[in-house]
Amino acid sequence: QPTIGVLAVQGDVREHLYAVEQAGARATTVRRTTELDGVDALIIPGGESTTMDKLVRAFELRDPLRARLGAGMPAYGSCAGMIMLADRIADARPDQQTLGGLDITVRRNAFGRQVDSFEEDLHIRAIGGAPMRAVFIRAPWVEEVGEGVEVLARVEDGPAAGRIVAVRQGPLMATSFHPEVTGDHRFHQLFVEIVRGKA
Numbered sequence: 716q717p718t719i720g721v722l723a724v725q726g727d728v729r730e731h732l733y734a735v736e737q738a739g740a741r742a743t744t745v746r747r748t749t750e751l752d753g754v755d756a757l758i759i760p761g762g763e764s765t766t767m768d769k770l771v772r773a774f775e776l777r778d779p780l781r782a783r784l785g786a787g788m789p790a791y792g793s794c795a796g797m798i799m800l801a802d803r804i805a806d807a808r809p810d811q812q813t814l815g816g817l818d819i820t821v822r823r824n825a826f827g828r829q830v831d832s833f834e835e836d837l838h839i840r841a842i843g844g845a846p847m848r849a850v851f852i853r854a855p856w857v858e859e860v861g862e863g864v865e866v867l868a869r870v871e872d873g874p875a876a877g878r879i880v881a882v883r884q885g886p887l888m889a890t891s892f893h894p895e896v897t898g899d900h901r902f903h904q905l906f907v908e909i910v911r912g913k914a
């Protein structure tokens with residue numbers, strides 16, 4: 716059983732711990748370097764990416780995290796976690812840094828004020844079967860993807876139809892939405908398969 720850490724400086728940590736366990740892996744929180752050393756893979760939860768960035772630096776986790784990501788550790792980010800894994804933020808604040816790894820440009824709070832939060836059923840081939848309920852909460856979207864990035868899902872309805880909201884690049888995966896809050900753990904199962912080297 717692989718051990719999957721959930722970065723626990725800020726955000727919806729508990730929901731991811733539960734989803735990981737439901738998906739058949741061991742789950743543990745990561746707040747310090749020694750804890751990072753003990754995990755096979757990492758989930759970066761939803762929350763607030765500017766705060767998460769500040770805390771990651773304050774906890775002196777930024778360099779160790781970048782080193783593990785650079786060495787090929789599998790990682791999955793939801794929402795703010797997607798922003799943390801992105802190489803680039805469109806219209807970034809001058810003081811906001813990401814960890815990077817995914818060759819994508821994200822736009823924060825991209826869906827705008829009128830549609831702050833919404834839900835939609837998405838058909839996602841990578842997880843198969845029934846459509847998945849996707850919960851978007853002040854979500855980013857992916858504005859550009861590099862050549863090595865696979866698009867897993869796009870918005871299907873409304874003014875944002877066609878926008879990219881789930882991606883994978885080798886061992887790195889990210890979603891604009893929050894599969895950890897719906898009880899549908901297929902994304903976490905896919906991530907566990909990636910960690911096992913079987914997907």
Ligand code: GLN
Binds near residue numbers: 793
């Ligand atoms: N808007 C948040 C940010 O920019 C992300 C929101 C979320 O994770 N639900 O970090």
